[in-house]
Amino acid sequence: MTNSNVTTVTLKVNRFTPRPERERDRARGGSPFARTRKSSPFGGKSDAPARRRPRGRQWVQEYTIPARPEDTVLDCLLAIKRTVDPTLAFRYSCGHGMCGSDAVAINGTPNLLCTATLKDWVKPESGMPVLDDDGFRRTGDDAADADGAKGSALPESGSLGVIELGPLPGFPVERDLIADIDPMLDQIRKLKPYLEADGVLATTHEGKVDVFEYLQHPDELAKYEQLSNCIACGVCEGSCPVFAGGDAFIGPAALIWASRFVNDSRDTITMDRLDAIDTEDGVAACQSVRACTRQCPRGIDVGEEMWQIVAKVRER
Known part of the structure; x- marks a missing residue:
């Protein structure tokens, strides 16, 4: 028998596994994973080779786990890491929004895993935005209130919705949600x-x-x-x-x-x-x-x- 009070969330994680570094890449310093690499942070003002986009396998993996609206996205990833998929890679440290090490793209928007709660970030499984009574898209506190209201009338599946995760934009990807x-x-x-x-x-x-x-x-x-x-x-x-x-x-x-x-x-x-x-x-x-x-x-x-x-x- 299933508990009708149990809710779930689906995380769609953009995953990436780098291709093993080859000797010729290491020799010319072109690999972004070389230990002794140099790059000009101002572009074009250094004799060091330019930082190259890492190559490897990319795919989107979905995880559906039990969750509560007040849980953070980091809570969900830790649950996946511990009980579902130990190969999932992400970075965090303090878990309280003080170190900044867990920045990723949440639904395409850069944010911290440890401060982003499900009630503020989940999207309906249909992908349609939450609308108010007048047909306008709910944002900010209104969206959170709407999600809270949905909790009292959840669909049969008990799903809170979907969250899409990707590495922090603008930086080379090292693995899964970890950006360099x-x-x-x-x-x-x-x-x-x-x-x-x-x-x-x-x-x-x-x-x-x-x-x-x-x-x-x-x-x-x-x-x-x-x-x-x-x-x-x-x-x-x-x-x-x-x-x-x-x-x-x-x-x-x-x-x-x-x-x-x-x-x-x-x-x-x-x-x-x-x-x-x-x-x-x-x-x-x-x-x-x-x-x-x-x-x-x-x-x-x-x-x-x-x-x-x-x-x-x-x-x-």
């Missing part, structure tokens, strides 16, 4: 993501070390405090139609990290930082689409910050 985000991290490192002070040890008039050397006014702190919440998850870059794994655009994540220190009153190399991003592959490549803002898990208005840093570059 090294290009983004390389770009961030290029822009010196750390405070550059003048190195002078402040002292009091008595000759003692001034422990309040870096005290800031609240207004100064407010200029960069929100930007310091960036967890380099890559969601903004996966949403950006201009970014393509570092081949044409430095990317919004690197510019957010640059802006964080440009706005820090304690930093002493502001002009150098602005010079570093004032390039064809830097702020000049931003098309102000603002797609980077839509799903930032830390609540940063990435599009607005991009506009602000572009304005600073042009006004200097």
